[in-house]
Amino acid sequence: MRRLKQIDWLLFARKYGTVLFGVLLFILFSCLKSNFFTWSNLMTMLRSMSMLCICALGFTFVMAAGGFDMSLGNAAGLINMIFVYTLLGSGSLLLALAAALAAGLLVGLTNGMLAGVVGLPDFIATYAVGTAAYGLKMLISRGNPTTIPKDAGLSPLTFTIGQGKIPLPGGLTVPVPVIIMLVFFAVVVFLLKKTPLGRRIYAIGGNRTASEYSGINVKKHRVITFLFSGGFLAAAAVMMTSRLGSGQPLAGEDFMLDTIAAVYLSTTMFGEGEPTPEGTFIGVFIITMLTNGLTMLGAEYYFQYITKGIVVILAVLMSVLLSGKTKKA
DSSP, X not given: OHHHHHXXXXXXXXXXXXXXXXXXXXXXXXHHOTTXXXXXXXHHHHHHHHHHHHHHHHHHHHHHTTOOOOOHHXXXXXXXXXXXXXXXXXXXXXXXXXXXXHHHHHHHHHHHIIIIIIOOOHHHHHHHHHHHHHHHHHHHHTTOOEEOOTTSOOOTHHHHHHHOEEEOGGGOEEEXXXXXXXXXXXXXXXXXXXXXXXXXXXXXXXXXXXXXXXXXXXXXXXXXXXXXXXXXXXXXXXXXXXXXXEEOTTTTTTHHHXXXXXXXXXXXXXXXXXXXXXXXXXXXXXXXXXXXXXXXXXXXXXXXXXXXXXXXXXXXXXXXXXXXXXXXO
16 A cells, blocks of 8 residues: 555646646745736746746647757747848838748758658758858848838837737736637647547657658658747747847847746656646746746846756756656556
């Protein structure tokens, strides 16, 4: 009986340890700062995490199929600049959105063709694409930011996407980016959990060779996962541009580390050993909460990077250990 209880506790720790860590962290920051657990700060955290969450949800598709994407940070900056220059050059928000989406899908397609079809290692293929994206964004911007004037006669939605708020009863508000994030989250949950596409993606991530023998077109589906990653990255980059009110060639560079941390945290939740949309959402919230809480406590920015690095290491270690235990089971 004592042995049985010990196994149950170990199982509980493997399934819910990361979630429990997030809850304890939330309680700790709430005790240390009285204004941490407020509606205003909660909305601030959700708004801050919205762009990263959408990016990470796209990356979840790639990770679920056993892939990896190193191009996210630099590609986000490139899409950012393409969106701004198209917007200011044409004056059309719709055309700018189409250009940003096309750029994101092109990045995803290139990654998918190189890694999924040609067979290059994901790390090498996506790193090369990210490096090319860095060169392109610096070439077209010359390294200089470009402000979007509010009096340029552009559609009001240009700024609403990233800065708008929806009023609630009692004088409360919900940022528009939070609503957009929740819509993307619901779509990803449906696609990965409720459709044959999602089941095939997870099957490929579980055993690529067995998936091929069972009749799944692995190359096609791997390309699809990278297309999702590129498309979601485009949405995140547009929201980031709207939020900043300018095109910043170096914007989005933090996406890479934070996305990796969040999705690897996802693999440590609920005992599944694989990335899930709900796990990714919680992972992004934990990363954002760390940054928000440490900032409110007055921690220097470099300490925040150290903390995130430690979280990534722990997440990867937990993912490897959990994966090993899952396979043995």
